[in-house]
Amino acid sequence: MAGRIFVAIDTPDLARALAIGQKLRGHAGGLKLGLEFFCANGAVGVREMAGLGLPIFLDLKLHDIPNTVASAVQALHGIEPAVLTVHAAGGRAMMEDAKAAASPGTKVVAVTVLTSLDGDDLDSIGVAADPHEQVARLTGLAREAGLDGVVCSGFEVAAARKLWKDGFFVVPGVRPAGGAIGDQKRVMTPRAALDAGASILVIGRPITKAEDPDAALRAIAATL
């Protein structure tokens, strides 16, 4: 079950990222590299991380006009990550063009409602729907656009999977029982998120900030 855990290596420091990745090599399902890592280390850094031999989830959350996003995805061809994110709020045409531009081996998944947002946050940006309704709406749109799946919290994944049986569902905002929540708002335990229908879990700080990241990963895996 540890193979279903992608560890978010959120650091701009390549040496630190490589050291953590090395420790987790035996048990993680993959490594997620995000904006922090990519802004500091670019494609060269991603290739170095890929050298550890684990699948790479490149979380760039692309969100721009269709031509710009498609060109950015095209520019990633030398990397060919296993998973790549775009924002569903970029709209159907943007998602279609992102998927068309991606390497065949890359799953393109759409971020629906960030797990750091709740209903009040959506209201404050002019979205009248609650997170549940908004995730369902954007999941339908991502499916129509031909993507491979979506990113959502554990609270919406069961309903989203009902709309898209063979979709690929990424669930972040995952915390072991009693773990510090930090800036996340829609949080669930790893076991509950998998039971609800997650394909993979994304977990960062509970593992990377632990004194022994591999032990923390194994402890979480033992609860699955």
Ligand SMILES: O=C(O)c1cc(=O)[nH]c(=O)n1[C@@H]1O[C@H](COP(=O)(O)O)[C@@H](O)[C@H]1O
């Ligand atoms: O796309 C993501 O991975 C993502 C989407 C989302 O809604 N919420 C979310 O937390 N993430 C990412 O998942 C990781 C969560 O990290 P931790 O909160 O440290 O476990 C971070 O790298 C976030 O960028």
